[in-house]
Amino acid sequence: MPEIDVAQLVKTFGDQRALDDVSFTVADGELFTLLGPSGCGKSTTLMSIAGFQTPNEGRIAVGGEAIFDASSRLNLAAERRNLGIVFQSYAVWPHMTVFDNLAFPLKVRKLSRKDLGTRVREVLELVDLAPYEKRYPHQLSGGQQQRVALGRALVYSPSVLLLDEPFSNLDAKLRERARTWVKDLQHTLGLTTIFVTHDQDEALSMSDRVLVMDGGVVQQIGTPEEVYRRPANRFVAEFVGQVNLITGTVAGHEDRNAIVDAGEAARGLRVRVDQAPQPRSSLTVAVRPEALIVEAAGDASHNTSNTLLARVTSVAFLGDHYQYELDASGLALTAQSPHQVGSTDVKVHIPPDACAVVA
Amino acid sequence: MAVVQKSIALPRPRRPLLPAGALQAAVWILVVGLIVGPFIPMLYASARDRPLYEAGGILTLEPYRQLFSDGEFWKAWANTLQYAGLTTIMAVIGGASVAILVSRTNLVWRRAFGRLILLPILLPPLGLVLGWIVVWGPGGYLANLFSQRLHLATLAIDTIPGMSLIEASRLLPVAYMTCEAALARADSSLEDAARSAGATPSRVLRSVTIPMLRPALLNSATLIFTLAVASLGIPLLLGTARNIKFVSSYLYLQWTNAEQPDPATVSAGAMMLLVVATLLLLLRNRLLGAEARYVSIAGRAGRNAMLPLRGLRWPLAITIALYLTFSTLIPVLGLALMSVVVVLTPLVAPWKLLTWDHWHQLSTGEFHRAIVNSLEISLVGAILATALVTVATLVAHRSRFPLRKALPFVLLYPRATPGLIIGIGFFWTYLLTWGVGSWLRGSIWGIMLAFCVRNLPFAYVVMYPTLARIGEELDRAGRAAGAGWWRTCRGIVLPLLRPAIFSAFILMFVEILCDYDPALFLVKPGNEVIGTTMLSQFIQGSVGPVAALAVVQVTITLVVLGLGARLFKIGVTGGHDA
Ligand SMILES: Nc1ncnc2c1ncn2[C@@H]1O[C@H](COP(=O)(O)OP(=O)(O)O)[C@@H](O)[C@H]1O
Ligand SMILES: [Mg+2]
Numbered sequence: 001m002p003e004i005d006v007a008q009l010v011k012t013f014g015d016q017r018a019l020d021d022v023s024f025t026v027a028d029g030e031l032f033t034l035l036g037p038s039g040c041g042k043s044t045t046l047m048s049i050a051g052f053q054t055p056n057e058g059r060i061a062v063g064g065e066a067i068f069d070a071s072s073r074l075n076l077a078a079e080r081r082n083l084g085i086v087f088q089s090y091a092v093w094p095h096m097t098v099f100d101n102l103a104f105p106l107k108v109r110k111l112s113r114k115d116l117g118t119r120v121r122e123v124l125e126l127v128d129l130a131p132y133e134k135r136y137p138h139q140l141s142g143g144q145q146q147r148v149a150l151g152r153a154l155v156y157s158p159s160v161l162l163l164d165e166p167f168s169n170l171d172a173k174l175r176e177r178a179r180t181w182v183k184d185l186q187h188t189l190g191l192t193t194i195f196v197t198h199d200q201d202e203a204l205s206m207s208d209r210v211l212v213m214d215g216g217v218v219q220q221i222g223t224p225e226e227v228y229r230r231p232a233n234r235f236v237a238e239f240v241g242q243v244n245l246i247t248g249t250v251a252g253h254e255d256r257n258a259i260v261d262a263g264e265a266a267r268g269l270r271v272r273v274d275q276a277p278q279p280r281s282s283l284t285v286a287v288r289p290e291a292l293i294v295e296a297a298g299d300a301s302h303n304t305s306n307t308l309l310a311r312v313t314s315v316a317f318l319g320d321h322y323q324y325e326l327d328a329s330g331l332a333l334t335a336q337s338p339h340q341v342g343s344t345d346v347k348v349h350i351p352p353d354a355c356a357v358v359a
Numbered sequence: 360m361a362v363v364q365k366s367i368a369l370p371r372p373r374r375p376l377l378p379a380g381a382l383q384a385a386v387w388i389l390v391v392g393l394i395v396g397p398f399i400p401m402l403y404a405s406a407r408d409r410p411l412y413e414a415g416g417i418l419t420l421e422p423y424r425q426l427f428s429d430g431e432f433w434k435a436w437a438n439t440l441q442y443a444g445l446t447t448i449m450a451v452i453g454g455a456s457v458a459i460l461v462s463r464t465n466l467v468w469r470r471a472f473g474r475l476i477l478l479p480i481l482l483p484p485l486g487l488v489l490g491w492i493v494v495w496g497p498g499g500y501l502a503n504l505f506s507q508r509l510h511l512a513t514l515a516i517d518t519i520p521g522m523s524l525i526e527a528s529r530l531l532p533v534a535y536m537t538c539e540a541a542l543a544r545a546d547s548s549l550e551d552a553a554r555s556a557g558a559t560p561s562r563v564l565r566s567v568t569i570p571m572l573r574p575a576l577l578n579s580a581t582l583i584f585t586l587a588v589a590s591l592g593i594p595l596l597l598g599t600a601r602n603i604k605f606v607s608s609y610l611y612l613q614w615t616n617a618e619q620p621d622p623a624t625v626s627a628g629a630m631m632l633l634v635v636a637t638l639l640l641l642l643r644n645r646l647l648g649a650e651a652r653y654v655s656i657a658g659r660a661g662r663n664a665m666l667p668l669r670g671l672r673w674p675l676a677i678t679i680a681l682y683l684t685f686s687t688l689i690p691v692l693g694l695a696l697m698s699v700v701v702v703l704t705p706l707v708a709p710w711k712l713l714t715w716d717h718w719h720q721l722s723t724g725e726f727h728r729a730i731v732n733s734l735e736i737s738l739v740g741a742i743l744a745t746a747l748v749t750v751a752t753l754v755a756h757r758s759r760f761p762l763r764k765a766l767p768f769v770l771l772y773p774r775a776t777p778g779l780i781i782g783i784g785f786f787w788t789y790l791l792t793w794g795v796g797s798w799l800r801g802s803i804w805g806i807m808l809a810f811c812v813r814n815l816p817f818a819y820v821v822m823y824p825t826l827a828r829i830g831e832e833l834d835r836a837g838r839a840a841g842a843g844w845w846r847t848c849r850g851i852v853l854p855l856l857r858p859a860i861f862s863a864f865i866l867m868f869v870e871i872l873c874d875y876d877p878a879l880f881l882v883k884p885g886n887e888v889i890g891t892t893m894l895s896q897f898i899q900g901s902v903g904p905v906a907a908l909a910v911v912q913v914t915i916t917l918v919v920l921g922l923g924a925r926l927f928k929i930g931v932t933g934g935h936d937a
Contacts, residue, residue, distance in 0.1 A: 077838075079840075104842070106369075109370050156841060
């Protein structure tokens with residue numbers, strides 16, 4: 001199973017740069033996710049790999065073999081790339097039965113009738129569709145159609161699998177199930193996979209690594225934990241989950257922490273940094289709501305630094321946790337906690353390690 | 360689960376024998392060559408001091424000078440513009456009104472009207488005109504009846520306003536369909552909102568519905584104007600007798616009737632007409648914006664509340680019914696009656712003059728030949744044209760062929776080109792293409808080719824909306840699965856396109872069967888078609904057999920459309936919208 005190497009892709013539509021110097025490498029057997037808001041260029045990237053878009057610049061190689069190279073005008077036809085692809089709309093051929101949908105790629109490869117039957121049934125088994133082989137797509141549910149599309153993409157043993165928002169047409173319940181199912185399948189097959197989504201939960205729960213993209217520009221590449229806990233910039237912090245952004249000026253430096261003054265409320269805040277920031281420079285720090293520790297003001301613990309006094313302005317019960325909107329002398333914060341805090345006057349502790357500098 | 364890995368050796372897909380690009384290029388060249396090609400010899404012919412079939416000759420602008428110095432020619436232009444202008448006003452107002460009434464109000468029988476209003480454009484245009492003449496023309500049955508028995512004046516249809524009225528009744532469906540499609544697309548909640556805000560139904564019409572229709576009105580007006588400028592049948596049959604000449608009939612008569620036929624000057628006139636038609640087409644594209652033309656009728660679900668007409672509900676319905684009766688039903692019945700009587704006159708009761716002679720004549724001689732020839736070229740032509748347009752549409756919209764963007768414009772081009780000009784173009788082309796050309800010139804296949812080219816746009820406009828609704832991801836999935844361009848088209852796109860292909864075939868068959876004007880310059884004894892025979896025999900005065908022939912044409916048309924009825928709607932709406 002080969003790795004995918006995408007280098008310096010540029011794609012313009014008129015004046016608009018839909019892809020601006022996009023580079024990444026997907027390791028063998030990895031599930032790699034392109035995450036970003038709608039219109040950021042995810043599909044354009046995926047379709048460039050599949051051969052349905054022609055980038056203006058850049059290079060794409062699968063398993064060390066170039067399939068696209070703008071500089072040498074190499075552009076392998078889509079049908080010769082041997083990639084499996086599942087489209088957002090599934091694109092299950094409506095005039096063919098489930099069996100025929102899976103058989104088409106094999107017919108194109110001139111497989112013998114017997115081999116073809118064996119192979120199609122094998123894959124139908126794999127995608128849990130064996131009983132439905134004679135059905136037409138319109139007789140199937142959304143989830144089943146999606147599995148047809150997946151089966152069709154797998155039946156010819158493609159070298160890599162490309163999935164373009166495959167779950168966006170499923171309802172919430174089904175989506176959860178499909179996620180696990182696809183992830184397991186990908187894992188068992190060890191198939192190098194690029195997965196496109198605008199849903200951060202989906203990206204975080206399924207991926208080995210995530211690429212966050214905005215406006216055609218790569219914002220960050222990392223494991224789900226890295227992207228979530230140590231967002232590289234403000235966009236990533238805000239796009240991947242909820243976040244508190246605290247802006248202040250650097251007052252000093254101590255061990256691996258910077259000391260930041262963020263207004264009246266949070267003076268001398270300690271924030272973990274990788275390298276020492278310029279003194280007196282401005283700094284924005286991202287902290288996830290669930291990293292904040294909220295306690296009733298009277299409690300004794302966490303009476304150390306990085307603890308602010310705050311007032312609860314609203315509480316929402318969200319099933320597995322409570323969400324608090326807090327006012328720490330003018331600094332608005334959102335915090336999540338599994339526990340209910342009995343009073344409106346609270347202490348909020350901001351663990352230095354949970355802070356990521358984003359600007 | 361190594362299952363998916365390699366239980367069976369999977370070969371890589373093979374390369375097709377013929378690269379897709381070669382096939383695409385061949386189709387592109389064929390389409391562009393057929394549509395644009397014939398104008399080149401015409402241009403050449405228009406700039407020579409003698410006809411192409413005479414040896415020698417030099418390039419000169421003399422034909423243009425001669426044409427422009429002819430007062431008759433400018434008179435013909437003045438008549439044509441008046442005629443086209445009046446036609447456009449009547450057809451657009453009529454078509455738009457009916458469209459609004461049918462799709463936005465609680466008019467009685469509105470469903471039935473929505474279908475019947477399309478009839479004039481589906482019926483053979485020449486037959487319908489002959490019907491009008493037989494019934495309402497000078498000395499026509501009802502015209503006589505009204506004036507002599509009832510002392511009521513009827514409209515003189517051999518005047519410019521009269522001829523415009525007939526042309527308008529033929530082209531009204533064009534305006535109707537464009538407006539109807541625009542209304543179906545437009546969100547009727549805009550109108551509902553206005554009503555909720557307290558506007559009366561007539562206020563809603565004035566302030567919301569009609570402004571919303573403006574693009575559709577402009578679009579159909581330009582098309583109708585172009586088609587009226589190009590029209591030949593009505594000017595020739597009604598205008599010539601009164602010596603009212605139009606550009607089209609002027610050119611035709613210059614070619615056929617002049618003591619000293621001057622093909623070069625006629626070609627120059629044809630070039631000028633072509634330029635005007637092309638400018639109008641470009642104007643229309645401008646008005647439309649490139650793609651808006653095709654926005655498919657994405658069925659906006661949900662029945663919208665209809666504007667109540669109150670007291671006008673019945674009177675308006677009766678008005679439309681009367682219009683349909685007088686403009687379509689009576690002319691067709693008139694033809695039928697005409698075909699079974701010796702003469703049609705209010706002085707003697709028709710049943711005293713019954714005869715089958717006219718029908719007997721259809722089984723012999725020119726009439727018989729014309730029917731057989733027409734059926735042959737309609738069948739073969741419809742098959743060939745549908746096949747070509749199908750592949751051309753795929754190249755235009757589902758390929759990466761570098762020049763594909765030109766195809767939609769080229770495919771729609773003949774729609775705006777007068778049939779007469781296509782005829783002249785092919786005449787010169789056959790003359791200049793040696794063996795092939797002279798074979799085509801001597802057989803019905805030359806006429807078939809001209810008819811096919813003329814009517815290609817109908818097949819395209821039926822095909823395109825359906826193709827646009829077939830998601831591109833479906834063929835991308837085919838490509839990803841390893842199938843080449845043509846294999847994907849065959850296996851996936853064409854099967855899904857089948858209903859549209861069928862509709863296009865039906866429509867092409869009917870259009871070729873009913874077409875006539877491109878053939879006027881190509882017809883020779885032995886290769887007559889229904890249209891040319893109707894025209895020439897009518898002018899020679901054998902009205903009875905011509906009426907019978909027209910009835911045959913109408914009947915075949917209705918039967919074929921009926922056979923295609925399952926797909927009737929798509930065939931019709933797509934067919935004349937562009
Ligand atoms: N064929 C096209 N023509 C013009 N613009 C396009 C085309 N395809 C995509 N774009 C533009 O490129 C940008 C990226 O699109 P896409 O890759 O589809 O985004 P997404 O991340 O939602 O998949 C969008 O702004 C879109 O408008
Ligand atoms: Mg997308």
